[in-house]
Amino acid sequence: MQKIGVFVCHCGTNIAATVDVLRVVEAAAKEPGVVHAQDYPYMCSEAGQALIASAIRDKGLTGIVVCSCSPRMHEATFRKCAERAGLNPYMVEIANIREHCSWIHKDMEEATQKAIILARAAIAKVHLNTPLAAGHSQVTKRALVIGGGIAGIQTALDIAEAGYPVDIVEKNPSIGGRMAQLDKTFPTLDCSACILTPKMVEAAAHPNIRIFTYSEVERVTGFVGDFTVDIRKHARSVDMDKCTGCGLCQEKCPSRKTPDEFNRALGTRSAIYTPFAQAIPNVPVIDREHCIKFKTGKCGLCQTVCAAGAIDYTQSDEIVSEKYGAIVVATGFDTIKLDRFGEYAYDQSKDVITSLELERIMNAAGPTGGHLERLSDGRMPREMVFIQCVGSRCSDGRGKSYCSKICCMYTAKHAMLIRDKYPDVNVTVFYIDVRTPGKNFDEFYRRAVEQYGVNYIKGQVGKVAPLPDGRLRVSGSDLIDGKAVEITADMVVLATAIEPDPSARRLASMLTASIDTNDFLTEAHPKLRPVESPTAGVYLSGVSQGPKDIPETVSQAGACAAKVIGLLAKDRLTTNPCTAHSDQLLCNGCSACANVCPYGAISYEQREVNDHGVRGERRIAVVNNALCQGCGACTVTCPSGAMDLQGFSNRQLIAEVDAICR
Amino acid sequence: MSELTERIMEISGADPRKCMKCGKCTAACPVAGEMDIKPHQFASCLAKGQSDLLLSSNTLHKCLSCFACVERCPRDVRPGRLIDAVRQCVVRARGQAFLTPEEIPELLDDELPQQLLVSAFRRYRR
Amino acid sequence: MQELIERAKALLADGTVSRVLGWRATDTPFGPEPAFFESGEELNEFVYNCFCGANLSKYLIESSALEGKTLAFLKPCDTYSFNQLCKEHRIDRGKTYIIGVGCKGKITVERLHELGIKGILDVEDAGDTLTVKTLYGEKSCPYSDAMLERCHACKGKEHRVADEVIGESADTTDTDRFAKVTELEQMTSKERYAFFQAELSKCIRCNACRNVCPVCNCRKCVFDGNAFDSVQKANATEFEEKMFHIIRAFHVAGRCTDCGECSRVCPQGIPLHLLNRKLIKDMDAFYGEYQAGEDTSTVSPLTAYTEHDIEPEAGKGGNE
Amino acid sequence: MKFSYYPGCTLKNKAKDLDRYARACAAALGIELIEPDDWQCCGGVYPLGKDEIAPKLAAVRVLADAAEQGNQLVTVCSACHHVLKRVNDDMKNDADTRERANRYMDLQRPYTGQTGVLHLLEVLRDRVGFDTLKEKVVNPLTGKKIGAYYGCLLLRPGDVMTLDDPENPRVMEDLIRALGAEPVVYPYRNECCGGYVSLGDKELTGRMCDRILESAVGFGAQMLLTACPLCMYNLRAHSDLPVYYFTELLAEALGVKEAAQ
């Protein structure tokens, strides 16, 4: 019989306000095997833990139940506490009487009754707990960063600086990401390229950093400290070692009509191309879909002009398999498609553009050479209208329910830059709210209004109607005046909602990292563990976790790097001992369990088994504890009940069921 | 919440508390200029529980039920439904009709389609 | 039958096999039972007739552990169970020699009783009809009227596996095997409850179903151990029987070949196969047709998945 | 192809053209339209109140009748189409409406929204196909620049009507193209014409129609096309531009116009 101690936490008033803690203590004390029961205001505090430790020592407890907050919060705390007091940490069970009880119920009687039942279930379970010993696993001291934008670059640089090797995988031909597409950055109006390209160069030159561009993650196996990742390097058709980056091939390429992704398809590019002048690596790729050589077999001009002999039409995709201890997701964002917002006429007029397109138009290296002009006729606009929250804060299913966070600030930036450069252009911004939390942010927005005379109208736009003369009639509302207003504009800029890059979903599946309903990766704790995914060894950097601007992205990238460095600095990790094991007396050797094991952790052995004196050779399932992650799929597939899961055994779970139904 | 507000929410099946006060309904409304209380103010009045203000609004009879506001509302508040629900409350309570049967013949012409009459009757009285 | 005996004797004699698994006559003419024969002499007791419904596959589990090969006579439907057991590594194919025997459907004396034929002394198979000698004189009935339930839903005349085949087989399907399941689905939930309560409460927990079922072959049944705190107890309530049968049906789901042995041997006449057929019908509908034992490689639907499987929603078990 | 066909009250009266040409075109395209024996007016407007059951019953009757026949239900009038599709959506997705309507109706079999409601435009696009239609055109309307006028009822609310993109539709433009003419896309084609307000306030509907017409003419339309008798009435009252029912031009292109008259 176990000697069990029960510790009931008040959590200040979080629990005690709705659960009569003393009655829980009383009820628990009456349960069989319980030799000690007490309450304390904050069980997780040092004093609370000291109480637990001394009870373990003084009363020789063999198992403890802590009735407190969610085990996801403090299970580890109490396990460590037990361990320090000489009790096996897996002899600890938590009854979640806060998140699952006191916080969801109002009635004291009801909540107290439920808390007692939850305590009983935990007591019933701990009766069947057995001491478990955690194993150890090695840490591969190398990190993988998926995504080569500012988030990925910064994270990689910080990890590399700490002395660990890092690989960056970027799906585009160059690193740089969205930030490379921006013209200026708020709130200080630095030129985006001027502050980004030095970091790109630094990453490329860093001895600890390897960059795989034009590459994608194909497969991930393994677990924290020991991931194996297959990276598909798409065929570049250009030999990276030979290419000198002279650019002659791009100049001579006769296929020039491909929409230029980097310029948001506002211009065109050649089939052999580098996305932008400062690309890293400065080695072009051949877009085989549009290359005449690949389409018809005729051409080969680039090969002819390449003095270095770097063009290689025979290259094929290459899979690189590499081991990593930690993986960082920094896959960034894209703007949403506007096909469900026909009222803004984005598909009906060339002069209705997204803000990201405006960035390219304003950029000296962009399709208009940095000159503000209408894409329909090249004329300078006189009247510009910016529309905020296009697809953001939209809960009707057409857009995104969240605030995209960056639009208020970049719109103020755009308005300011335009008014500064072209004082004759009238700028009107339709807004619902102007959101400027951040250092010097509100001051920045106010400057746009007070110093640059940007006309802010509180109200949303209901329709943008192209007029026969090529202008655009913007019908909006002015909520301060309480009326509908109309502005005839030359150009309309939509602050389009941002969404996680579409690759995030597939990647999250491969990493078994969870994503939320909007496809943003979920953090392990929204406040306390914001850069870690709930999946050990997977970390989050940049907008893949949620909308954020550049200063915030860079801070988060640093935080993420710190977490990765913390992991890589360890020589070994303790493994989860809650793994499956097979009872050789019960095992039929039928292979059903191996069929469902996602980790390939189950193999079969011919083994001589002594079954109550009868010896015989049997085919027996054997679990590799280093590979098993403890999901339990095998235990249910096993018809004979030979397969069981430590820590969540059949009998433990049934004991909980019985306690709840009692 | 007043009984009237509650009834309006029940009849409309729309929730004015979802409104984030962006004004897109008014911006999208082709007859907003004619209305004494604009569509966005409808949602706002209801959310504040000032539904009685709405009972005498001309908006009840100006709204065309063209659903532009319903289609474009980013928060699924469906202002057109709210307006119609207020109108329903008015006609149900007093049997009040915007047009009386006596007034109608002089408004008719030869080309007028049945559909117009039927719709107008449905809208203007019960 | 003589041909089977001769062939078995020859294979024993030339050392190809060390024993023969077949049917032996018992004191009743209607109940030949499975038996191992180790010599030509013993084989004189071998029988194969219209009463040899018993599925021999399961006995090959025990003989797989013995020295030498075992010759087994399998009817077409038995070969499905055989394959399933090979798939589960319970039978070593290399230690078997399979002779597929012809089958035109097997009969049971219980069916004759149900037909109102009493005092049966002997039954003579006269092709399409049966001649039954009774205390009250000679009677006859169509062969198919006396057939086992499972033969009306025959899996076909092909042997899925055999080293050689002796004799002709016929496909005796003349009903939709899911007809009864569909009929139950059409009933109200309450009616179905009453039906199963009435049927399952007849269970005396004799374990005949479990013992005969080819895929119920666990070294130790979960109902005999305490891994789930479910030690075998006397049947205290009908619920327990229901639980036993539901769990049993679930444990064999995706593995059950629908051989019908469970219902055939049930001394209480409980139509246990209905539970298995419901599971088979559902799995066929949800994940595409699957026949356990058709081969030795396809995995069961319950240990496979696709990304777009149907959701586990209410309403698929039958009317409310 | 066989459908139940609901003409609606206006088509038996002021909008006879819309109906007559629709029938002729359907026949020419091998579509069988079966008019139920005794239908009632759908009510003209969809009752927005969640608790209004009685005004929906006429529509439910027609829908249930089509279900009994095992047919999908086709309409050509925008207003009828709007009412039928939305009531059907309620019968399918709103348990309260479904339950109460069925209680009132006392049908042989309960009606649960199983009838597919189609506008003739949808039939042309999805069932006949504009490519097939194009092949059947004998008098292509070559050289005509036609603006499609959708109005409000045909498209909105988009999630229920599902006829086309409610903000940037193209089904009528594709039809115009299939008939050999040139579609004129203009942004006000989905803005309301003023509807029944014209009964009391002709000035207001005038202003609304003016904006639509100004936009259409500005982009080069020589004539307008509509599916709604009320839009037709309002537009004609305020425009010099000829306005046609889409079925009339369709009949003309298919060479069945004369016969229909």
Add this chain to the structure above:
Amino acid sequence: MSIDDRDFRPVIAAFCCNWCSYAGADLAGSSRMKYPAEVKIIRVPCSCRVNPMFILRTFEKGADGVILCGCHPGDCHYSTGNYYTRRRMASLISLMEFVGLERGRVRVEWVSAAEGAKFAETMNEFVEHIRALGKNTRLEDLRCKN
């Protein structure tokens, strides 16, 4: 109607996977959403850990409803666990209905760690449904009543 029936408080067990649904329940709690106290949660590593025997056992011991919650298919922490759950439970639910259990006493719902609101909503709905069904007389083991 007996006194018990009038004041019927069902016994409901909710098996929740540690990574998504249990966390979703935590989120419902920390967001102070309300759902009935009848729901008692049992933590399992993955929905695929839930043996049909547990579910039957729960009924045997007098539960009136059992709900199993896991990550959304495709988002399983263990990649594939809930795919198996989905198949097993589809068959189990159908079989339970087949032998006469009322519709909806066993339910499966996918709730992610971010869906606190969905968790609370699901539980409210489920308890409501079980209350409407009434006591589980069809599968309860009578011996367990004192």
